[in-house]
Amino acid sequence: MNTHFNRRQLLSASSAGFGILALKGLFASNAQAALVNPLVPTKTHFPARAKRVIFLFMQGGPSQVDTFDFKPALTKQHNVPNAKGSPNVFYQSPWEFKPRGKSGLLVSDLLPNIARHADDLCVINSMHTDHSAHPQAILQMNTGSFAFTRPSVGSWCVYGLGTENQNLPGFVTINPSFSGGGPLKYGSAFLPSVCAGTPIGQDSGNGSSPDSPATSLKDIQLPFMKNARMDAAAQRRQLDLVQSLNRHKLAQDGSNEALEGLITSAELAFNMQREMPDVMNLKTESAATQEMYGIGDGKATDQIGRACLMARRFAEAGVRFIQVNHEFWDDHSDIFKGHPQHALETDQPVAALLTDLKQRGLLEDTLVLWGGEFGRPPFLNKNKGRDHDNLGFTMWMAGGGAKPGIRYGSTDETGFKAEQNKVHLHDLHATMLHLLGLDHEKLTYRYAGRDFRLTDVFGDVKRGLIA
């Protein structure tokens, strides 16, 4: 095994020692930031319930009244126009809702596998967000802002907490799409660039358009992880030379934190080359596990199955924020054909992830978050599709201190608008940070004369969501 740099070694490797590291987050100055490795795990504001987050982003917007938000009133109003003269009619879900598990949470047959985990789910029926167009809503979901360049949710988490495994990036995003701001969704904006998400693969951005097919996650590799000309031994020999030159220079320089940082980081890089492909290599998983996630050539579940299994492996390996992206739930026409397809692709892998995390004891300190940038209204348009609904939709959390087996908040009679115990996107972000042990009002970064927050000037921690 190669050297692993743990936190203590990193601390002692820095001549400034703990004193400097402790300053992180209190400094706005870049000159000082250079002295600090932002990936070093840091203290939370208060004890954390979750150590990491897996965000299953169902881009495009799954329909709440067809999944987790049962609305019996729709039966009565079935096929009735939603307003006078409107071409849209209220439409009850064709998928049957059944009470599941001990909690009796109502989940529809559209997602039968996730339904089996009802007792672990903390279903939020009263989500709402500011914008009803995809690009803006997607960006707001991922950065808190739809109009300006702001750091992504994952980068805030890495900035606030560092990461547990120095040989891996702190934030990975699997299958990110081009739409909704492209890489802004996992960018770091003014935060240190090391906090930005590392993308793995690329989703199409246009559903399954032949113009831009999704990158298959099978055998996927990251750039710059392997030297095309040198094997590991030759590279080690070369690195030994580089490091001896660096140490020689360091001895002459007296104190030189930047050079010390470079020596450390070159060593980490060398290890990352080995560890990153290891974590991404799913072949070491048993056939049974692969089967559980739905991995297999030609299977509809293959891509998200791989993404979810990779997510578990990253979680296990100490990555702080893992995002799995699936699109495109945007069924403006024939939702009865579209939604079952998206469900088919995601339901089994997501359920497998929950099962797997649980059996490994990881669910306890891993916050799993599922949902889209908004939802879909309870009425059907003339193309048998449901349009956009940002006024009320459903997301769920599991593990990581989220209260299991509950429904939180509710929408109006038809499921259109959040009504009771409303949870705005900013509230969700605030609550998520809270579970990670971070006060969303204190996790700030000074940029251009202002202290910025993920939640801007908004957001309330929703205690009712916390176990």
Added chain:
Amino acid sequence: MRPRGRIGEVISRRIAWFCLPVLATAAVPSAEPLWSLQPFALQPLPMVKQQNWPRSRVDHFILARLEKESLTPNGDADAATLLRRVYFDLIGLPPLLEEIESFDMSKFAAVVDKLLASPEFGARWGRHWLDVARYAETSGNTRNMAYVLAWRYRNYVVRAFNRDTPFDEFIREQIAGDLLPPADELVRRDDQLLATGFLNIGVKSLGEQDKDLYDMNVADDQIDATCHAFLALSANCARCHDHKFDPIPTTDYHALAGIFRSTQNLSGVETNNVLKEAEAMPLGKNGMQRMAVVKQHEKDVADMQKDYLEVAKKCSTVREELIKAGIDPTKKSGAMPKEMVEKMTTLGVLEQDVTTWQKKLAEKQKSAPTPPPLGMSVRDGETPIDCPVYDKGEIKKPLAPVKRGALSAIPVKLAAIGPKESGRRQLADWIASPQNPLTARVIVNRVWLHVFGRGLVESPDDFGKMGMNPSHPELLDDFAARFVKDGWSIKSLIRELVMSRAYQMSSATPAQSSDPANILLWRANRKRLEAEPLRDAVLYLGGTLDYTPREGSPVADKAQAIKPAGREVGRKHFLNDLKDDTTHRSIYLPIVRGAQLPMMQCFNAADPGLVIGNRSASITPMQSLLLMNSDQIMAQAQNFSKRLTGTTLDARIMHAWQMACCRLPTTQELEALRGFISAAGDTDEGWTQLCHAVLQSGEFQTVY
């Protein structure tokens, strides 16, 4: 001047600030007037004990402060270190080997003048400005559309720095170049127009459906960029409420918004919902007239097309009627009713007409006049407006409008704005006024930052209450006053700084110092090479660097085959496959918002979504990975190895080290490098690996 305690107290508080995070809020918001809004003036030269140390006024201020704090300035850097330092600082490249070998300190002034006169100066310092100007070639945000003309602004900036455009003029050009008296020389006139690209290259939410919100967001970006870049104030905090810390009421914000909302953006960008950005600014000789001819021609073609289609439609109607009647219109013979014979004749005539029209159209299209070159620019809108104050920034809640104007806290009078004017010309004069307390201080500090590695004010984009106080307030004021008095010359400013004793100190760090962060400048700061000079230096060592300025951009090239509305990043892979496949200097690399090229992104190039006066300087494993494994770096290492001359192994090793680090290796270094060759092999591959190792070394990546 600034009622903020004795200077000694301020310093010790600053040092304490570095050591104790509790005191990190050096600029606690208070009722005190903001230092940066007070006028500046020449300062008396402070007394120093070591009279023979200073070489310039700057040195006097620095030494006086050091002596007061009982700090000793470092000795001078050795000649080779200084040569490498001044090369990277002024042109962003390492010195030529011949220069290294023949250099001594007597030649320093001549080298400085040579570098300032070199066209590579603009490629280095222009890039610093592009960071501040949030330069990019796409709109970013939700619909990331290509700015196919943005590169002309980039090249303008390079030219402006090379010709040492006085900074006050540089300001006027960028805010109101289109409204200035036209320069005599055509190229200069085009540059005046291109300069206003500054206002236009920002982030735009081209997917926004709400027209008012769109306009306000564009104005917001322009206010943000203008106020941060020139005044180091965050005026856009006042969009929703009076600024919490600085004296900027929300009425000031909307006064500025009125100026920008009375300005039309000529971007050459079209989407299905924002059509008003579609036009672009014609350049060159008779650009406007030429554009009018092109437009007329386009209209003529469209009209002809209409006429042609009408004839064609008639023709096909007659043909269909014949077919319906069971007659094959291609066969001229055969018995048929009389009316059908007539129809056949009509068809014949119509078919003739169609052919004639087709010919005419083709000829007309062939005769299309060549359009003039285009650039991103702005012009005053037809009906200037005063912007309403939006209650809490909400676009649906407009209150009473405020008159177009500038920031009321700055004691400079804004010239009256006529009813037909946007007010940009007045705003430009107001910013560029010698009386503006911020403008000169801000740019002087930006230059200082890039020369010394740290600004006198550590927050170069924020001179407000949440920003940092200057470490040497008198020096900053004296320097700013002389800058204005001597004609706002950036090159003179840089020249004075690099000729100072302070600049020429060694960067060595003894074990103990009461000012470990070097706030008071008792030594030179070591600087890590930024993404661009790092890449440029690698190409230089590989012998493949192309010094010619790049006219155009791959963003523009790729757009050619695509209609403007389709030029969205990600769509049909548009701009997804941009590669760093040029050997031009890095300033000429394409910049796509949100998707920077890996090397630029990895080594902390400025995020073009934001005004960035001071880049982050993080050191990450991803950077090491890129240097270790990038094919491009490997290829340059190989090129580098092929350039090594010398008959002995040692001679070649020394050659490599000297080219990269500007000095000969020590005995131990030589031994290590020699040992490596004997293990890796005295072969092409072995030497490639050795050169590759040199590129990965800390010393190569650092300016000492």
